[in-house]
Amino acid sequence: MSKTRLYRLLEILDIFDRREGVWVNHEQPPEPLDVVEALRLVWCSIPDAFVSLQEMQEAYGFALNSTEISDVHTYYEEAIRQTVSCREPRTLSQYCKITVRKILHKNNQWLPDGITQLNLPPKLQDYLNLQM
Numbered sequence: 001m002s003k004t005r006l007y008r009l010l011e012i013l014d015i016f017d018r019r020e021g022v023w024v025n026h027e028q029p030p031e032p033l034d035v036v037e038a039l040r041l042v043w044c045s046i047p048d049a050f051v052s053l054q055e056m057q058e059a060y061g062f063a064l065n066s067t068e069i070s071d072v073h074t075y076y077e078e079a080i081r082q083t084v085s086c087r088e089p090r091t092l093s094q095y096c097k098i099t100v101r102k103i104l105h106k107n108n109q110w111l112p113d114g115i116t117q118l119n120l121p122p123k124l125q126d127y128l129n130l131q132m
Contacts, residue, residue: 001059008048009059015039016072039079044130047098050084051076097128 019035043050053073060069077083090098104114115128126132 001055005048006059008046009051009056011042012039012051012056012076013060013072016075019075036079039076040081041130043080044094045098045101047090047095049087049089050080050082052084052087055087093127097130100128 015035015038051073053070056069056073057066060072064072073084101111101115104111107114109117112125112129115125118125120128123132
């Protein structure tokens with residue numbers, strides 16, 4: 001497993017732990033739904049394959065028991081609004097969404113204004129704005 005992939009898995013675990021109120025320097029914790037939404041938005045914005053339970057077990061099996069890993073994975077699935085049975089590539093529509101957003105950003109068309117300027121149907125705009 002690549003270092004980048006391990007880092008992404010660690011981010012999921014960190015967010016899962018923080019939902020319990022583990023905050024550095026006594027920061028005010030965000031609302032639980034804000035944390036879930038942040039996790040969803042991050043995973044909708046990157047082209048990485050979704051994380052499977054087996055992959056989490058391989059990465060964390062030495063440090064967490066299977067129930068804890070399952071809890072983390074369930075939290076992750078609920079956040080990303082996907083059921084992940086195995087590690088597989090994203091769908092073509094997901095790759096297209098990520099690519100359009102990346103091209104807009106590279107051309108200084110800030111989101112969501114750049115999406116609005118494309119004059120796309122509202123449903124497609126919502127998809128590109130990660131609202132679906």
